[in-house]
Amino acid sequence: MSKLDSKIPEGSIEQKWTKYRSSIALVNPANKRSLEVLVVGSGLAGASAAATLAEAGYKVKVFCFQDSPRRAHSIAAQGGINAAKNYQNDGDSTYRLFYDTIKGGDYRAREANVHRLAEVSTSIIDQCVAQGVPLAREYGGLLSNRSFGGTQVQRTFYAAGQTGQQLLLGAYSALQRQVGSGNIELCHRHEMLDIVTIDGVTRGIIARNLITGEMEKHFGHAVLLCTGGYGNVFYLSTNAMGSNVTAAWKAHKKGAFFANPCYTQIHPTCIPVSGDHQSKLTLMSESLRNDGRIWVPKKKDDTRKATDIPEEERDYYLERRYPAFGNLVPRDVASRAAKERCDAGYGVGKSKMAVYLDFAFNTARYGKTEAIKQNIHNPSHEQIMTLGKAVVKEKYGNLFTMYEQITGENPYEVPMRIYPAVHYTMGGLWVDYNLMTTVKGLYALGEANFSDHGANRLGASALMQGLADGYFVIPYTLGVYLSAEVTRMSAEKDKSDSIDKLKTNHPAFETALKEQTDLINKFLNIKGTKSVESFHKRLGLIIWNKCGMARNKQGLLDAIAEIQALRKEFWSDVRVLGTADEFNPDLEKAGRVADFIELGELMCKDALNREESCGGHFREEHQTEEGEAKRDDVNFAYVAAWEYKGVSEWELNKEELKYENIKIAQRSYK
């Protein structure tokens, strides 16, 4: 029998969540006060969950490695958040958002979770607006929407190119409100190093105070990992420098299955790599594809300036290949198409590994509309462009400024040069419908779990999922487990050595603490010759080249061998300076890179196992004649959930995906 029970409720897809939500056992307010919940991570999922649970009366502790919970990387999300409000009256509905997400994910997501996500999407917008999040508005005072990839409706809400920032600050303010009321204890500059389990049940965590180096034990009746994705396994990604997999990975090694690690999202529109010194890549929001047209020259190795290449010598390859969706195809499709053109020799810029994202056409279009609005007759081309630029600036100003800062080029005058970069990871800890991992009492929310995006996430859906999990799912589903905890606590109340009395004095905490302390000392005692950073860079290159936008069997086998060798070298030759009892960013990074190396191996193993192409996972052996991803629904319509069995050893568990409401089909955006 499968070890995986997804606990999807019975009933029709439209009724599942509503009925289930109303039948979950409740925890009475007095009992909530005696239940402690540890929330690791303070991004959209973590902050919203912590605030909501504290409002409900639970005792909550929040951990973040940054100096403030407001720094979490959700802050950098640019373009927007989807919600099936149908404010534009353009045919949107819960079903359509559900359908688009399943299709966008290339039929590798769980129907019930995705439908729930679509259902609660509308409440998220209401909640955020009530908090004072200044989302973009029309002149009449109503909320404004724009389009994102993989959809033909306008359902994306936004705040210029800073939507993630505004939503996170909303959730952060709700979190700080609870901190101010004494309902949340905030542990900033703290990094979770392990979970503590007793008889297979999560009872707390070990965390390191990053300023003093002190190792701490924290007891909790439930632990929520809201720790984001693992894109930094590639070294270069659009993730923040500190984003890491450590919390999820340590949980994995303690029994939480890791699902679909090979599903990684390579975002099509990022600023290209400019040199070896580069420490990270910067995204240019997908929203730019509303008004930017993507092209390369029709001629190979064309060295003319973009503005000197006449219209008829440009290949708008997305519009050519996908007339129905054009520049707004999903990310995986757009990325592969860019790679295809560059690999074929049509790339632009010095490295030839870039394509143009051109705003001239739509700048002119906006300019003409503005001229009409302002009653300017026979405007000159210059006037039109000036008026148009003002419109473009209002929509994307901060992105254009960022582009200019990084490249030294002015995108109002010349097209942007862009290339795909690692951006998001659809894989993550396996969770059931309640968001519980395979370890009792341990939950994963937001990007840290695997559940909603299948093999490819649609734009503006990450913010939606993070906040859905935190505001509207976990506050209900946690009750399933905690109500049982209340029963257990009451049964054990006279036991002198019950976990509720012992808490962190239970010997399991001491054992876990010692393990992690030993690990830290181990890093410091290797006293090798190579920096942590250098190992991270090398790991990233292996994964990018062999488990990136295109994968094949031989490459993956090579990568696994190379990663195993890298791991050995790391543990014998890494140089970590400083001490354990001080603020030591290099030591923090050593732990994160050690975990990335192990994860990297599993990613390649998962990619090797999945003998099909789907979404972001493209196996060169499995493609259609037109070069599109070719799925194998007979053999691979399952979630690959890996169970850790020891160094380089995993056991595959499968959760079969059943499509009862959407007909599984070849994805087409033509």
Added chain:
Amino acid sequence: MGSGHGQELNLTLKVWRQKNTKATGSFETHQLTGISVDMSFLEMFDVLNEKLISEGKEAIAFDHDCREGICGMCSMYINGRPHGPKQGVTTCQLHMRSFKTGDTIIVEPWRSGAFPVVKDLAVDRSAFDRIIASGGYISVNTGNAQDANNILIPKTDADEAFGAAACIGCGACVAACKNSSAMLFVSAKVSQLALLPQGQVERKERVLKMVAQMDEEGFGNCTNTGACEAECPKGISLENIARMNRELMGATFK
């Protein structure tokens, strides 16, 4: 290609080193050669740290995370200016093309009693979190909201609120101010919420509590020199301070 693409710089860096909050710090001098003008300022620090590690010396601690100018974590005081010589950018978005070969660059942490140095260039800004916790929010529990389009907000008000809400909480305003005043930071949040209909109910209480917490944290007074606005990487306007003063008057003299 960007202007000066491919050029390399030779630089002298004078960097503040301080073991921990209690230790006495001092400047340390380093020579760097062959720094590409395409590097960001923090990538230049990555190069320096790799060099230090290869020499068996401890890397310089500094705060940074998103490197996209939005998380607000990076915080270097460069040649006497928070976030360096360019206007409207954070340290992570400052690129080496803003410097010339042969330059001496002096790098310090934010200087303010309310922001104690953690180590080297990293400081503790949790005072900002406590100010937000004192009242920088709208009290609305999850699930209590009405339909978002039931609240109509004139575009100009929404835009103005957004302008204030764009603050990244980096603390450059405090570092720039001779009095270490946090008025720009606090007023940005007070303004955002005072401009929106959702923020009206708690309007008076909010400004009183936030200002009280700001004073308790030990930030200095505002003397209207405008250094904060000039150095703010997000262009948060001094008008917010004026608005907060009006809000405070309104809340104090009922």
